[in-house]
């Protein structure tokens with residue numbers, strides 16, 4: 409019943425709204441997460457544009473002096489989450505984590521700015537431009553090394569795709585022998601079979617402790633950190649966001665920023681080629697310490713269209729992977745290649761479908777004329793919500809929900825993208 413789903417989605421956003429910022433879901437994630445908040449703003453914008461602006465503005469209140477926008481903002485202490493602010497010991501204007509997350513913000517700000525008819529909303533969105541530019545500069549200062557050109561993550565949590573098999577091999581070099589004993593809290597709220605393993609967590613905490621021991625010195629983390637991987641998802645999202653930020657710079661008539669951003673775009677386009685793995689004929693993440701490709705195709709690999717990269721030959725090769733994967737999965741797009749032995753249909757980013765990634769994929773596909781792919785992914789996503797509800801993620805074969813329930817960004821995807829009214833608005837706008 410679409411009407412009820414619209415209402416339910418709005419109720420989820422309101423229930424998770426903690427006053428200017430939204431938590432992803434109660435219990436499992438009780439704070440403000442970076443890319444969750446930004447994508448959730450798209451949902452708020454369908455019924456309260458001012459509230460959508462506030463979601464992004466509150467995230468940027470936690471921006472560091474050097475431009476970093478942290479992956480978690482701890483506005484109040486919640487002992488139910490680990491690792492909390494006392495473990496991170498980071499943040500400037502307020503307690504935060506010490507790492508970042510995929511920079512979808514410029515793309516969403518551009519979207520909210522271009523769709524709004526309200527001049528006050530437009531002004532608020534354009535006012536974020538200097539902050540967005542500072543964040544992109546931060547990436548190019550610390551995370552886009554010369555000769556690589558792709559965006560490097562220094563912790564799997566930065567990718568937002570926490571336990572993707574792409575991180576297994578690079579993280580195996582992380583020494584976990586000195587990790588301070590800890591108690592996981594996530595398993596009180598979610599099924600262990602749907603969460604990262606104990607070994608994953610030991611490595612996550614070892615990497616947090618490494619960063620904390622440097623005093624969150626990002627120069628040191630970028631040059632000496634134990635985990636440095638050029639992430640296909642982060643790179644494609646940053647590249648797309650840089651193009652959208654350039655559009656905002658153009659609107660502002662800021663030719664200097666436009667030139668600077670064009671330089672970033674050129675670098676990241678080269679970075680996409682750094683990520684191209686000839687042996688499997690696909691974009692995939694790559695360890696910058698060893699130069700080793702992960703060799704894994706993930707949903708992030710298909711973000712090439714969203715980022716606007718790929719020669720005709722590269723796109724034809726990606727198309728063969730799409731055909732293979734879409735023939736074997738009931739619901740597209742699994743987060744990990746279903747033909748790989750590490751595929752796990754219920755375990756977080758090792759198989760389940762995530763609707764926020766699907767949203768970006770569908771956008772990229774329709775902009776690239778890959779209409780059948782866009783249609784497939786849109787219809788599958790819509791059916792997942794209709795049949796199973798607003799889960800964190802979904803099993804790509806059974807469609808059943810995985811992880812947390814009443815999830816903010818899944819509700820936002822319904823409102824902004826999947827409900828029939830949203831589709832109609834998009835068709836009219838294009």
Ligand code: DGY
Pocket residue numbers: 479490565570594
């Ligand atoms: C978690 O706690 O599982 C988060 O994904 C970290 O960002």
